[in-house]
Amino acid sequence: MGVRRAVKGVGKFLIDTVGEAVAEAVLSxxxxxxxxxxxxxGYLSWSFDPRxxxxxAGLLSLLLAHAAWRTFRAASNGRRRGLAALTATSFGAAAATALFLLLYATDCGCL
Known part of the structure; x- marks a missing residue:
C-alpha cells in the first residue's frame, strides 16, 4: 500500500514540475x-518621423504622470470619473506590463 502512495506522489510531483516548466517557457x-x-x-515610429x-512619448509621459498622480492621490469620495478613470486604467496597464516584462523578459536571450 505504501509503494502505490509513493508512486502516485512521485507522479504528481513530476506532472507539477513539468507543468511549471512549460508555463515558465510560455510566459518567457x-x-x-x-x-x-x-x-x-519604437523603431518604425522613429523611422517614420522622429519629431x-x-x-x-512626451504625451504618453504626461498621461502616465497624470494617472500616477490621480491614482496615488487621496480621493475625496473614492470614485474616479472621466479622464481620471481613463488615465488610472492606462497607468495600471502600463505598470502591469512593466512588471510582467521585469519578471519574465530579464532572461530573454532573443535580443
Missing part, C-alpha cells in the same frame, strides 16, 4: 514577443 516566450513588438513599434515619436 510571451515576454520576448511583447518586448520585440514594443521595440518594433512625432518624441511628441508622442
Amino acid at each position: 516566450l510571451l515576454a520576448c514577443l511583447l518586448l520585440g513588438c514594443l521595440l518594433l513599434i 512625432l515619436t518624441i511628441a508622442g
Whole structure:
C-alpha cells in the first residue's frame, strides 16, 4: 500500500514540475514577443518621423504622470470619473506590463 502512495506522489510531483516548466517557457516566450513588438513599434515610429515619436512619448509621459498622480492621490469620495478613470486604467496597464516584462523578459536571450 505504501509503494502505490509513493508512486502516485512521485507522479504528481513530476506532472507539477513539468507543468511549471512549460508555463515558465510560455510566459518567457510571451515576454520576448511583447518586448520585440514594443521595440518594433519604437523603431518604425522613429523611422517614420522622429519629431512625432518624441511628441508622442512626451504625451504618453504626461498621461502616465497624470494617472500616477490621480491614482496615488487621496480621493475625496473614492470614485474616479472621466479622464481620471481613463488615465488610472492606462497607468495600471502600463505598470502591469512593466512588471510582467521585469519578471519574465530579464532572461530573454532573443535580443
